[in-house]
Amino acid sequence: MTSAIGLSGLQKTYPGAPPVRALRNADLAINDNEFFTLLGPSGCGKTTLLRLMAGFEVPTGGKLTLFGEDIAHLPPEKRPINTVFQHYSLFPHMTVLENVAFGLKRLHKSDAEAKQVAQQMLDLVHLADFGDRKPGQLSGGQQQRVALARALAPQPRVLLLDEPLSALDLKLRQSMRAELKRLQRETGITFVFVTHDQEEALAMSDRIAVMSQGEIQQVGDPATIYEFPENRFVAEFIGDADFFEAEVLGGTEYKLSNGALLTGPRTEAAIGSQVTLFFRPEKAELKQSGSGLPGQVSEILYLGNSTDYVVDLAQGGALTVRSENHKDGTALADVGADVVVEIDPAAVRVVTT
Amino acid sequence: MTQKNDIRWLPGFNWVTLFFFLFLYLPLIILVVFSFNASRSATVWSGFSLEWYVKAFANDDIQRATKNSLIIAVFATVFATTMATMAALALSRNRAVKNKSLFGGVLILPLMVPEIVTAVATLTFFSAIGLSLGLGNIIIAHSVFCIPFAYLPIRARLDGMDESLEAAARDLYSNKWDTLRLITLPLLMPGILSGAMLAFIISLDDFIITLMVAEAGSTTLPIYIYSLVRVGITPEVNAISTVLLGVSVLIVTAAYLVEKKK
Numbered sequence: 001m002t003s004a005i006g007l008s009g010l011q012k013t014y015p016g017a018p019p020v021r022a023l024r025n026a027d028l029a030i031n032d033n034e035f036f037t038l039l040g041p042s043g044c045g046k047t048t049l050l051r052l053m054a055g056f057e058v059p060t061g062g063k064l065t066l067f068g069e070d071i072a073h074l075p076p077e078k079r080p081i082n083t084v085f086q087h088y089s090l091f092p093h094m095t096v097l098e099n100v101a102f103g104l105k106r107l108h109k110s111d112a113e114a115k116q117v118a119q120q121m122l123d124l125v126h127l128a129d130f131g132d133r134k135p136g137q138l139s140g141g142q143q144q145r146v147a148l149a150r151a152l153a154p155q156p157r158v159l160l161l162d163e164p165l166s167a168l169d170l171k172l173r174q175s176m177r178a179e180l181k182r183l184q185r186e187t188g189i190t191f192v193f194v195t196h197d198q199e200e201a202l203a204m205s206d207r208i209a210v211m212s213q214g215e216i217q218q219v220g221d222p223a224t225i226y227e228f229p230e231n232r233f234v235a236e237f238i239g240d241a242d243f244f245e246a247e248v249l250g251g252t253e254y255k256l257s258n259g260a261l262l263t264g265p266r267t268e269a270a271i272g273s274q275v276t277l278f279f280r281p282e283k284a285e286l287k288q289s290g291s292g293l294p295g296q297v298s299e300i301l302y303l304g305n306s307t308d309y310v311v312d313l314a315q316g317g318a319l320t321v322r323s324e325n326h327k328d329g330t331a332l333a334d335v336g337a338d339v340v341v342e343i344d345p346a347a348v349r350v351v352t353t
Numbered sequence: 354m355t356q357k358n359d360i361r362w363l364p365g366f367n368w369v370t371l372f373f374f375l376f377l378y379l380p381l382i383i384l385v386v387f388s389f390n391a392s393r394s395a396t397v398w399s400g401f402s403l404e405w406y407v408k409a410f411a412n413d414d415i416q417r418a419t420k421n422s423l424i425i426a427v428f429a430t431v432f433a434t435t436m437a438t439m440a441a442l443a444l445s446r447n448r449a450v451k452n453k454s455l456f457g458g459v460l461i462l463p464l465m466v467p468e469i470v471t472a473v474a475t476l477t478f479f480s481a482i483g484l485s486l487g488l489g490n491i492i493i494a495h496s497v498f499c500i501p502f503a504y505l506p507i508r509a510r511l512d513g514m515d516e517s518l519e520a521a522a523r524d525l526y527s528n529k530w531d532t533l534r535l536i537t538l539p540l541l542m543p544g545i546l547s548g549a550m551l552a553f554i555i556s557l558d559d560f561i562i563t564l565m566v567a568e569a570g571s572t573t574l575p576i577y578i579y580s581l582v583r584v585g586i587t588p589e590v591n592a593i594s595t596v597l598l599g600v601s602v603l604i605v606t607a608a609y610l611v612e613k614k615k
Contacts, residue, residue: 054520054524055523055524056520056523075523075528076520076523076524077523077524077525077526077527077528081524082524082525083520083521083524085517085520085521086517087515087517089515089517089518089520089521090521091518091521091522091536091540092518092540093539093540102522102525103525103526106525106526106527106531107526150525151524151525154525154526
């Protein structure tokens, strides 16, 4: 099966002194009918990659294909790819219906057909009665839906979404997540979604590509990215993590840099070599006593559905344990309490730095 | 802002403001008032009359000068606005154009060149190349010095426009020309209109450059008014000036309103 979008060795370097390598040798295959997310901090190259796909930038090297066809040098208007822009970019001098019909008319559809499809698209985003208004008369969330309808109306092979939720407030953002998932399912169009919000990426995507400094760090489904990050950047960027430098003692035994012993996964690394271990704070347990790493609670961060306990370890260093509160709402421990942190060996991962 | 820091509460503010506005507008008010004077005097009031307006409008020379002024202003406005729009698009949107700030600076430099210098230079240039097109000479000269006036509001509007709108049009299957026609120009129109009106007023009011390059028979309104004044100030001059003033105020106000409108 040919992928919807294929990159091989794709590069974008902006001239300058020194030149800015916004995208370095990216290889990627985005499947048809997939909700695919490009995730990374600002400046990681995700927006550059999106602009390359849309045709606003021309690559300086490598290949870019759409269903097997080379599109690297096609202008944006020749690509069956549409974009939902970060700030919607609705045409202010046209009505909502004219906005949505714009792409269809440019594709030489008849006025009647363009209007009819545009109206269907407005129905799809629950704005059926807003066709006669100007974009300026709509709220941010409504403008967002119009932008979606406008980009979906010409039935592109791929829809690009450039941080479309970042300008919305929290509640609206959460409802739009479900809405986007629904639209992707109903239309069957491949969505390429760009965001720096890892929670958004985990919640919506079929697969995620985590990017940093112009390179793709890891590609995988949300659970794989979260549970088995391939390097420290991915582990740190997705969710929270406690890291330890450790020495391999052989088998499943590790000696942490503070001298404590920890059982973890089997590793290929040679005995005596240095590795980085990490675990997710919600996978450690806070106990009054028992076997584990002893320490003292130094700080408590109440998060509502859970609580973060920062524990200063008796042997040096600190780690964070995330735990649900007791059913009656009381905390597991108070600041200053002596505790033991139990870490299940199955929760410990070894990553490269 | 607190009352204490508001300059409106400083002692004497009202009087200073009143004096300031009188200083600015008293001459104009007197000019307008005496254009309605019943007698020939431009300084002694003797009753209301529209006589001087009737006379001014019936005057063949004034009619001819007004016609010249309008022809020149219309052509100069069209040329200058077209050039200014193209320059603004090139300097604001075309990635291939290098040294944008240098070109932008050169473009508005004529605003800072003393007008008499431009006038002499234009006259010398026209006689050097033997150009003698009657009104055409004045139209060319006006087109040139109106460009920066038209350019500034157009450029300002263009810089305030979100470039992603044009990107969105390209993304939705518009080629460059359709994008210009359907998105950029309609959204730029308030800037273009405002630039055009400014150019029109500047051309209509121009005196020094016109005086230098005008050939016999190409007299414009400001030059005709000047020739009348040299003979002696009559309320007829006041009447024409008042009409010219009215037209200017109208157009500048319209330009302001158009530019303000989103």
